Structure formats: C-alpha cells, structure tokens
Amino acid sequence: MDLDLNIDKLKKESEAHKAALTSEINSWVERSKRITIGVLLIGGGLSLAYLISKRFTAGKNGDQNPMEQQTSAKFSKISRFILQELSVFLLAMAKERLLKYLEETNTDEEINSGNTE
Numbered sequence: 167m168d169l170d171l172n173i174d175k176l177k178k179e180s181e182a183h184k185a186a187l188t189s190e191i192n193s194w195v196e197r198s199k200r201i202t203i204g205v206l207l208i209g210g211g212l213s214l215a216y217l218i219s220k221r222f223t224a225g226k227n228g229d230q231n232p233m234e235q236q237t238s239a240k241f242s243k244i245s246r247f248i249l250q251e252l253s254v255f256l257l258a259m260a261k262e263r264l265l266k267y268l269e270e271t272n273t274d275e276e277i278n279s280g281n282t283e
Contacts, residue, residue, distance in 0.1 A: 197274070204267045211260035218253045239256060 174217045179267055180265045200270075201267065208260050208263045208267065211263070215253045215256040215260065218256070219248055222253065
C-alpha cells in the first residue's frame, strides 16, 4: 500500500518536473526566436543601408565601369536626397532595434543572475 502511494507520489513529482522543464524550454525557444528575428532585422537594415549608401557614393568614385557611370548619371538630385534620407532612416531603425535588443539582453541577464543567487 505504501509502495503504491510512493509510486503515485513519484509519478506526480515526475510530471510536475516534466511540465516545468517543458515550460522552461518553451520560454528559451521563444526568447531565441525573438533574438534571432531582431538580429536578422538589424543585420538586414544595416546591409540595406550599406548597399544604398554605397550605391549613393558610387558616382563620386572613379572606379566605375562606363555602364555604371551611365546608370549613376540618371540619378537626379531628388533621388539622391531620397536615397540619403532612406539610408538615414534605416540606420535609425537599426539603431533602435539594436538598443532594444541590448536592453532585453541586459534585463534577461539581471533576471537570470537574480535567480541563481
């Protein structure tokens, strides 16, 4: 009789531990997804800003081939201004995302260090 009670108790404890572990794993997966998406957005924004700024400054360098020189000559002052504003906007977005990511990381580290003490 006592053996059956102990087995039931151990099974309940095992289920509780399993549920806690599953919950913790799911929270880590969700956190990893958020971090990965944030990193991809930041990287994509920086890459796009770099490519736009490189394209924008390509007309000022003498290292273009004739076909690229003809293409860059088609850009008017307005389109250059728009590209410049777009690159500034993308860099600002990347900066915001990076700051948000760093704040979340610091907050998570503070929470985790508080749990281990």
